[in-house]
Amino acid sequence: MPAAAPLTTTPTVPFMDLSGLHSPLSAQLTSVWDDVLTTGRFIGGPEVERFEREWAHFCGTEHAVGVSSGTDALRLALEGLGIGSGAEVLVPTNTFVATVEAIISAGCVPRFLDVDPDTLLVTAAGVQAALSPRTAAVMVVHLYGQMPDMDAILAITRRAGIALIEDAAQAHGASWNGRRAGSWGHAGCFSFYPAKNLGALGDGGALVTNDPALAGRVRALADHGRPLGSWHEHHFVGGTSRLDALQAAVLSVKLAHLEAWNRGRQWAADRYERGLDGSSIRPLTRRPEALPVHHLLVVQADRRDDLRARLREQGIETGIHYPIPVHQQPAYSRFRTEPLPIAEAAAGRILSLPLFPHIGEAQIEQVVRAVKEAGW
Numbered sequence: 001m002p003a004a005a006p007l008t009t010t011p012t013v014p015f016m017d018l019s020g021l022h023s024p025l026s027a028q029l030t031s032v033w034d035d036v037l038t039t040g041r042f043i044g045g046p047e048v049e050r051f052e053r054e055w056a057h058f059c060g061t062e063h064a065v066g067v068s069s070g071t072d073a074l075r076l077a078l079e080g081l082g083i084g085s086g087a088e089v090l091v092p093t094n095t096f097v098a099t100v101e102a103i104i105s106a107g108c109v110p111r112f113l114d115v116d117p118d119t120l121l122v123t124a125a126g127v128q129a130a131l132s133p134r135t136a137a138v139m140v141v142h143l144y145g146q147m148p149d150m151d152a153i154l155a156i157t158r159r160a161g162i163a164l165i166e167d168a169a170q171a172h173g174a175s176w177n178g179r180r181a182g183s184w185g186h187a188g189c190f191s192f193y194p195a196k197n198l199g200a201l202g203d204g205g206a207l208v209t210n211d212p213a214l215a216g217r218v219r220a221l222a223d224h225g226r227p228l229g230s231w232h233e234h235h236f237v238g239g240t241s242r243l244d245a246l247q248a249a250v251l252s253v254k255l256a257h258l259e260a261w262n263r264g265r266q267w268a269a270d271r272y273e274r275g276l277d278g279s280s281i282r283p284l285t286r287r288p289e290a291l292p293v294h295h296l297l298v299v300q301a302d303r304r305d306d307l308r309a310r311l312r313e314q315g316i317e318t319g320i321h322y323p324i325p326v327h328q329q330p331a332y333s334r335f336r337t338e339p340l341p342i343a344e345a346a347a348g349r350i351l352s353l354p355l356f357p358h359i360g361e362a363q364i365e366q367v368v369r370a371v372k373e374a375g376w
Protein backbone atom coordinates (compact mmCIF):
# COMPACT_ATOMS: atom_id res chain seq x y z
CA MET A 1 0.00 0.00 0.00
CA PRO A 2 1.76 3.22 -1.11
CA ALA A 3 1.74 5.86 1.60
CA ALA A 4 0.26 9.15 0.44
CA ALA A 5 3.07 11.51 -0.38
CA PRO A 6 2.72 14.71 1.64
CA LEU A 7 1.41 17.67 -0.28
CA THR A 8 4.22 20.01 -1.22
CA THR A 9 1.96 23.06 -0.97
CA THR A 10 -0.83 23.99 1.43
CA PRO A 11 -3.84 21.83 0.58
CA THR A 12 -6.72 23.57 -1.17
CA VAL A 13 -9.08 21.25 0.69
CA PRO A 14 -7.53 19.84 3.87
CA PHE A 15 -8.68 16.48 5.18
CA MET A 16 -9.58 18.16 8.46
CA ASP A 17 -9.00 21.52 10.12
CA LEU A 18 -8.53 21.44 13.88
CA SER A 19 -7.13 24.95 14.16
CA GLY A 20 -10.17 26.33 12.34
CA LEU A 21 -12.38 24.42 14.78
CA HIS A 22 -10.58 25.72 17.85
CA SER A 23 -9.85 29.33 16.93
CA PRO A 24 -13.35 30.67 17.78
CA LEU A 25 -13.02 28.96 21.19
CA SER A 26 -9.48 29.94 22.01
CA ALA A 27 -10.28 32.61 24.63
CA GLN A 28 -12.64 30.24 26.43
CA LEU A 29 -10.20 27.34 26.29
CA THR A 30 -7.37 29.47 27.64
CA SER A 31 -9.58 30.71 30.44
CA VAL A 32 -10.66 27.25 31.68
CA TRP A 33 -7.08 26.07 31.38
CA ASP A 34 -6.02 29.05 33.56
CA ASP A 35 -8.66 28.13 36.12
CA VAL A 36 -7.23 24.63 36.47
CA LEU A 37 -3.75 26.10 36.79
CA THR A 38 -4.98 28.37 39.59
CA THR A 39 -6.76 25.64 41.57
CA GLY A 40 -3.96 23.14 41.07
CA ARG A 41 -6.41 20.22 40.85
CA PHE A 42 -4.86 18.37 37.93
CA ILE A 43 -6.03 14.85 38.77
CA GLY A 44 -9.71 14.29 39.51
CA GLY A 45 -11.61 17.17 41.08
CA PRO A 46 -14.54 19.31 39.99
CA GLU A 47 -13.66 19.61 36.27
CA VAL A 48 -13.55 15.84 35.85
CA GLU A 49 -16.72 15.32 37.88
CA ARG A 50 -18.57 17.95 35.90
CA PHE A 51 -17.57 16.57 32.53
CA GLU A 52 -18.48 13.04 33.63
CA ARG A 53 -21.99 14.22 34.60
CA GLU A 54 -22.39 16.11 31.32
CA TRP A 55 -21.14 13.21 29.22
CA ALA A 56 -23.42 10.64 30.91
CA HIS A 57 -26.35 13.00 30.35
CA PHE A 58 -25.42 13.48 26.69
CA CYS A 59 -25.20 9.73 26.09
CA GLY A 60 -28.37 8.94 28.04
CA THR A 61 -26.62 6.76 30.62
CA GLU A 62 -26.45 6.81 34.41
CA HIS A 63 -22.66 6.90 34.68
CA ALA A 64 -19.61 8.12 32.83
CA VAL A 65 -16.05 7.46 33.94
CA GLY A 66 -13.34 9.63 32.40
CA VAL A 67 -10.28 7.64 31.37
CA SER A 68 -7.03 8.34 29.58
CA SER A 69 -7.93 7.09 26.08
CA GLY A 70 -10.47 5.19 24.03
CA THR A 71 -8.20 2.17 24.01
CA ASP A 72 -8.12 2.17 27.82
CA ALA A 73 -11.91 2.54 27.96
CA LEU A 74 -12.28 -0.61 25.84
CA ARG A 75 -9.76 -2.59 27.88
CA LEU A 76 -11.26 -1.44 31.18
CA ALA A 77 -14.75 -2.42 29.98
CA LEU A 78 -13.57 -6.02 29.59
CA GLU A 79 -11.56 -6.01 32.82
CA GLY A 80 -14.38 -4.36 34.74
CA LEU A 81 -16.81 -7.00 33.48
CA GLY A 82 -14.38 -9.72 34.55
CA ILE A 83 -13.84 -10.92 30.98
CA GLY A 84 -10.29 -12.17 30.37
CA SER A 85 -8.18 -15.33 30.62
CA GLY A 86 -8.62 -16.52 27.07
CA ALA A 87 -12.32 -15.66 26.67
CA GLU A 88 -13.33 -15.05 23.07
CA VAL A 89 -14.53 -11.60 21.98
CA LEU A 90 -16.23 -11.11 18.61
CA VAL A 91 -15.02 -8.01 16.77
CA PRO A 92 -15.32 -6.70 13.20
CA THR A 93 -12.03 -6.78 11.33
CA ASN A 94 -12.88 -3.41 9.75
CA THR A 95 -11.96 -1.19 12.66
CA PHE A 96 -9.08 0.85 14.01
CA VAL A 97 -6.51 -1.51 15.48
CA ALA A 98 -7.13 -0.15 19.02
CA THR A 99 -10.34 -2.18 19.35
CA VAL A 100 -8.34 -5.38 19.00
CA GLU A 101 -5.39 -4.15 21.09
CA ALA A 102 -7.81 -3.68 23.98
CA ILE A 103 -9.20 -7.21 23.62
CA ILE A 104 -5.73 -8.72 23.69
CA SER A 105 -4.39 -6.57 26.51
CA ALA A 106 -7.38 -7.63 28.64
CA GLY A 107 -6.23 -11.22 28.13
CA CYS A 108 -8.99 -12.14 25.68
CA VAL A 109 -8.83 -13.69 22.21
CA PRO A 110 -10.30 -11.75 19.26
CA ARG A 111 -12.53 -13.57 16.80
CA PHE A 112 -12.71 -11.46 13.65
CA LEU A 113 -15.99 -10.92 11.81
CA ASP A 114 -16.63 -9.79 8.25
CA VAL A 115 -18.80 -6.73 7.59
CA ASP A 116 -21.81 -5.60 5.60
CA PRO A 117 -20.79 -4.62 2.03
CA ASP A 118 -22.83 -1.41 2.00
CA THR A 119 -22.16 0.00 5.49
CA LEU A 120 -18.87 -1.85 6.21
CA LEU A 121 -20.20 -2.42 9.74
CA VAL A 122 -20.54 -5.63 11.74
CA THR A 123 -23.86 -7.45 11.11
CA ALA A 124 -26.26 -9.25 13.42
CA ALA A 125 -26.08 -12.31 11.15
CA GLY A 126 -22.29 -12.30 11.43
CA VAL A 127 -22.48 -12.14 15.21
CA GLN A 128 -25.06 -14.94 15.35
CA ALA A 129 -23.03 -17.22 13.07
CA ALA A 130 -19.80 -16.74 15.03
CA LEU A 131 -21.22 -17.43 18.52
CA SER A 132 -19.59 -20.36 20.28
CA PRO A 133 -19.50 -21.60 23.87
CA ARG A 134 -16.22 -19.70 24.27
CA THR A 135 -17.76 -16.34 23.28
CA ALA A 136 -17.87 -14.02 26.28
CA ALA A 137 -18.55 -10.69 24.60
CA VAL A 138 -19.32 -8.88 21.38
CA MET A 139 -17.48 -5.64 20.71
CA VAL A 140 -19.45 -3.72 18.10
CA VAL A 141 -17.78 -0.75 16.40
CA HIS A 142 -19.84 2.24 15.25
CA LEU A 143 -17.31 2.88 12.52
CA TYR A 144 -17.27 6.15 10.58
CA GLY A 145 -20.06 7.44 12.88
CA GLN A 146 -22.83 4.98 12.00
CA MET A 147 -24.31 2.31 14.24
CA PRO A 148 -25.11 -1.24 13.09
CA ASP A 149 -28.48 -2.94 13.77
CA MET A 150 -28.33 -2.61 17.54
CA ASP A 151 -31.83 -4.01 18.15
CA ALA A 152 -30.87 -7.29 16.51
CA ILE A 153 -27.39 -7.46 18.04
CA LEU A 154 -28.67 -6.68 21.54
CA ALA A 155 -31.31 -9.41 21.18
CA ILE A 156 -28.60 -11.92 20.25
CA THR A 157 -26.26 -11.03 23.12
CA ARG A 158 -29.16 -11.10 25.61
CA ARG A 159 -30.28 -14.52 24.41
CA ALA A 160 -26.72 -15.81 24.61
CA GLY A 161 -26.16 -14.22 28.03
CA ILE A 162 -22.93 -12.51 26.92
CA ALA A 163 -21.65 -8.96 27.22
CA LEU A 164 -22.20 -6.26 24.61
CA ILE A 165 -19.54 -3.55 24.49
CA GLU A 166 -19.72 -0.59 22.11
CA ASP A 167 -16.65 0.96 20.57
CA ALA A 168 -18.21 4.39 20.05
CA ALA A 169 -14.89 6.17 19.47
CA GLN A 170 -16.16 7.50 16.12
CA ALA A 171 -19.80 7.95 17.08
CA HIS A 172 -20.25 10.72 19.70
CA GLY A 173 -23.95 11.54 19.45
CA ALA A 174 -24.90 8.93 16.83
CA SER A 175 -28.07 6.95 17.43
CA TRP A 176 -29.97 3.86 16.30
CA ASN A 177 -33.77 4.09 16.53
CA GLY A 178 -33.38 7.23 18.62
CA ARG A 179 -31.11 5.71 21.26
CA ARG A 180 -27.58 7.02 21.48
CA ALA A 181 -24.29 5.27 20.91
CA GLY A 182 -22.83 4.02 24.16
CA SER A 183 -26.19 3.48 25.86
CA TRP A 184 -27.04 0.09 24.30
CA GLY A 185 -24.41 -2.22 25.69
CA HIS A 186 -23.09 -3.08 29.13
CA ALA A 187 -20.49 -0.42 28.41
CA GLY A 188 -19.98 2.26 25.78
CA CYS A 189 -16.42 3.37 25.10
CA PHE A 190 -15.40 6.75 23.72
CA SER A 191 -12.14 8.30 22.63
CA PHE A 192 -11.47 12.04 22.85
CA TYR A 193 -8.41 11.91 20.60
CA PRO A 194 -8.21 15.41 19.07
CA ALA A 195 -9.59 14.45 15.64
CA LYS A 196 -12.71 12.64 16.95
CA ASN A 197 -16.14 14.31 16.78
CA LEU A 198 -15.51 15.42 20.38
CA GLY A 199 -11.79 15.76 20.92
CA ALA A 200 -9.57 16.89 23.77
CA LEU A 201 -6.34 18.84 23.30
CA GLY A 202 -4.47 15.61 23.86
CA ASP A 203 -5.54 12.08 24.74
CA GLY A 204 -8.66 11.20 26.68
CA GLY A 205 -11.57 8.79 26.78
CA ALA A 206 -14.66 7.77 28.71
CA LEU A 207 -16.68 4.70 29.54
CA VAL A 208 -20.44 5.08 29.96
CA THR A 209 -22.77 2.53 31.56
CA ASN A 210 -26.00 2.10 33.48
CA ASP A 211 -24.35 -0.41 35.81
CA PRO A 212 -23.13 1.32 38.99
CA ALA A 213 -20.95 -1.65 40.00
CA LEU A 214 -19.19 -1.65 36.63
CA ALA A 215 -18.68 2.13 36.80
CA GLY A 216 -17.16 1.75 40.28
CA ARG A 217 -14.82 -1.06 39.25
CA VAL A 218 -13.65 0.80 36.14
CA ARG A 219 -13.08 3.95 38.16
CA ALA A 220 -11.02 1.97 40.64
CA LEU A 221 -9.06 0.08 37.97
CA ALA A 222 -8.20 3.40 36.30
CA ASP A 223 -6.89 4.78 39.62
CA HIS A 224 -4.54 2.13 41.04
CA GLY A 225 -7.40 -0.05 42.21
CA ARG A 226 -8.64 2.53 44.72
CA PRO A 227 -12.40 2.73 45.16
CA LEU A 228 -13.89 6.24 45.05
CA GLY A 229 -13.03 8.18 48.21
CA SER A 230 -10.20 5.88 49.24
CA TRP A 231 -6.55 6.87 49.15
CA HIS A 232 -4.68 4.05 50.88
CA GLU A 233 -6.90 1.05 50.16
CA HIS A 234 -6.30 -0.77 46.89
CA HIS A 235 -9.11 -3.21 46.16
CA PHE A 236 -7.89 -4.24 42.70
CA VAL A 237 -4.64 -4.40 40.82
CA GLY A 238 -5.23 -1.34 38.68
CA GLY A 239 -3.09 1.27 36.98
CA THR A 240 -3.06 4.86 35.81
CA SER A 241 -5.80 5.43 33.23
CA ARG A 242 -7.43 8.66 34.43
CA LEU A 243 -8.78 11.62 32.48
CA ASP A 244 -6.79 14.80 33.27
CA ALA A 245 -8.62 17.78 34.76
CA LEU A 246 -7.20 20.02 32.00
CA GLN A 247 -8.69 17.78 29.33
CA ALA A 248 -12.00 17.49 31.19
CA ALA A 249 -12.26 21.30 31.33
CA VAL A 250 -11.59 21.53 27.59
CA LEU A 251 -14.10 18.78 26.84
CA SER A 252 -16.85 20.61 28.77
CA VAL A 253 -16.25 23.71 26.66
CA LYS A 254 -16.29 21.74 23.43
CA LEU A 255 -19.27 19.54 24.37
CA ALA A 256 -21.50 22.62 24.19
CA HIS A 257 -20.76 22.67 20.43
CA LEU A 258 -20.87 18.96 19.65
CA GLU A 259 -24.45 18.85 18.36
CA ALA A 260 -23.88 21.85 16.07
CA TRP A 261 -20.63 20.29 14.84
CA ASN A 262 -22.40 17.00 14.15
CA ARG A 263 -25.08 18.88 12.21
CA GLY A 264 -22.31 20.50 10.17
CA ARG A 265 -20.94 17.04 9.36
CA GLN A 266 -24.42 15.79 8.43
CA TRP A 267 -24.98 18.78 6.16
CA ALA A 268 -21.63 18.14 4.48
CA ALA A 269 -22.40 14.43 4.05
CA ASP A 270 -25.72 15.29 2.37
CA ARG A 271 -23.92 17.70 0.03
CA TYR A 272 -21.37 15.09 -0.91
CA GLU A 273 -24.05 12.48 -1.50
CA ARG A 274 -26.03 14.74 -3.82
CA GLY A 275 -22.92 16.05 -5.53
CA LEU A 276 -21.48 12.59 -6.20
CA ASP A 277 -24.74 11.39 -7.69
CA GLY A 278 -23.98 10.54 -11.31
CA SER A 279 -20.34 9.69 -10.59
CA SER A 280 -19.15 6.09 -10.28
CA ILE A 281 -18.19 6.40 -6.62
CA ARG A 282 -20.71 5.93 -3.89
CA PRO A 283 -20.78 6.86 -0.23
CA LEU A 284 -21.59 4.09 2.24
CA THR A 285 -25.27 3.31 2.69
CA ARG A 286 -27.14 4.91 5.57
CA ARG A 287 -29.74 2.74 7.24
CA PRO A 288 -33.06 4.50 7.91
CA GLU A 289 -32.90 3.57 11.62
CA ALA A 290 -29.43 5.09 11.97
CA LEU A 291 -28.61 8.71 12.66
CA PRO A 292 -24.93 8.83 11.76
CA VAL A 293 -22.55 11.58 12.88
CA HIS A 294 -20.15 11.18 9.93
CA HIS A 295 -16.85 10.99 11.70
CA LEU A 296 -15.54 10.13 8.24
CA LEU A 297 -17.01 10.46 4.75
CA VAL A 298 -16.09 7.13 3.22
CA VAL A 299 -16.75 6.27 -0.41
CA GLN A 300 -15.95 3.15 -2.42
CA ALA A 301 -14.18 3.68 -5.72
CA ASP A 302 -12.68 1.55 -8.50
CA ARG A 303 -8.95 2.24 -8.98
CA ARG A 304 -8.98 3.98 -5.62
CA ASP A 305 -5.24 4.71 -5.52
CA ASP A 306 -5.40 6.43 -8.92
CA LEU A 307 -8.32 8.57 -7.81
CA ARG A 308 -6.48 9.44 -4.64
CA ALA A 309 -3.43 10.55 -6.63
CA ARG A 310 -5.58 12.66 -8.97
CA LEU A 311 -7.20 14.42 -6.02
CA ARG A 312 -3.83 15.01 -4.43
CA GLU A 313 -2.67 16.76 -7.63
CA GLN A 314 -5.55 19.19 -7.07
CA GLY A 315 -4.47 19.83 -3.49
CA ILE A 316 -7.28 17.70 -2.04
CA GLU A 317 -6.24 15.61 0.97
CA THR A 318 -7.85 12.22 1.52
CA GLY A 319 -7.36 9.28 3.89
CA ILE A 320 -7.93 5.52 3.97
CA HIS A 321 -9.66 4.04 7.00
CA TYR A 322 -8.29 1.42 7.00
CA PRO A 323 -6.10 0.07 4.20
CA ILE A 324 -5.25 -3.23 5.95
CA PRO A 325 -8.01 -5.12 7.81
CA VAL A 326 -6.84 -5.96 11.32
CA HIS A 327 -6.83 -9.74 10.77
CA GLN A 328 -4.28 -9.18 7.95
CA GLN A 329 -1.96 -7.02 10.05
CA PRO A 330 1.31 -8.75 10.94
CA ALA A 331 0.71 -8.46 14.68
CA TYR A 332 -2.71 -10.09 14.50
CA SER A 333 -2.36 -12.73 11.78
CA ARG A 334 -1.87 -15.40 14.46
CA PHE A 335 -5.54 -15.01 15.35
CA ARG A 336 -6.75 -15.43 11.78
CA THR A 337 -9.41 -18.03 11.36
CA GLU A 338 -10.97 -17.76 7.92
CA PRO A 339 -10.93 -15.32 4.98
CA LEU A 340 -13.13 -12.27 5.47
CA PRO A 341 -13.75 -11.42 1.81
CA ILE A 342 -15.98 -8.36 2.09
CA ALA A 343 -13.64 -6.43 4.38
CA GLU A 344 -10.62 -7.58 2.38
CA ALA A 345 -12.12 -6.35 -0.91
CA ALA A 346 -13.39 -3.10 0.60
CA ALA A 347 -9.93 -2.25 1.96
CA GLY A 348 -8.76 -1.71 -1.62
CA ARG A 349 -11.75 0.46 -2.57
CA ILE A 350 -12.40 2.78 0.36
CA LEU A 351 -11.41 6.41 0.37
CA SER A 352 -12.17 9.03 3.04
CA LEU A 353 -12.91 12.48 1.60
CA PRO A 354 -12.29 15.79 3.43
CA LEU A 355 -14.90 16.32 6.13
CA PHE A 356 -14.99 18.55 9.19
CA PRO A 357 -17.83 20.44 10.88
CA HIS A 358 -17.14 23.80 9.21
CA ILE A 359 -16.17 22.58 5.74
CA GLY A 360 -17.52 25.02 3.17
CA GLU A 361 -19.86 24.41 0.28
CA ALA A 362 -17.20 25.61 -2.17
CA GLN A 363 -14.71 23.09 -0.77
CA ILE A 364 -17.16 20.20 -1.17
CA GLU A 365 -17.98 21.34 -4.69
CA GLN A 366 -14.29 21.45 -5.49
CA VAL A 367 -13.86 17.84 -4.36
CA VAL A 368 -16.94 16.69 -6.25
CA ARG A 369 -15.83 18.50 -9.41
CA ALA A 370 -12.34 17.02 -9.15
CA VAL A 371 -13.79 13.51 -8.80
CA LYS A 372 -15.98 13.95 -11.86
CA GLU A 373 -13.33 15.69 -13.98
CA ALA A 374 -10.93 12.84 -13.21
CA GLY A 375 -13.48 10.56 -14.87
CA TRP A 376 -14.87 8.64 -11.87
Ligand SMILES: *Cc1c(COP(=O)(O)O)cnc(C)c1O
Pocket residue numbers: 068069070071072095096098099141143167169170190191192193203204205
Ligand atom coordinates in the same frame (compact mmCIF):
# COMPACT_ATOMS: atom_id res chain seq x y z
C1 LIG B 1 -9.74 6.35 17.90
C2 LIG B 1 -10.31 4.99 18.04
C3 LIG B 1 -9.99 4.17 19.14
C4 LIG B 1 -8.91 4.48 20.12
O1 LIG B 1 -8.99 5.65 20.79
P1 LIG B 1 -7.67 6.29 21.49
O2 LIG B 1 -8.25 7.38 22.30
O3 LIG B 1 -6.80 6.76 20.39
O4 LIG B 1 -7.04 5.23 22.31
C5 LIG B 1 -10.65 2.95 19.25
N1 LIG B 1 -11.53 2.56 18.32
C6 LIG B 1 -11.84 3.30 17.24
C7 LIG B 1 -12.84 2.79 16.27
C8 LIG B 1 -11.22 4.54 17.05
O5 LIG B 1 -11.52 5.26 15.97
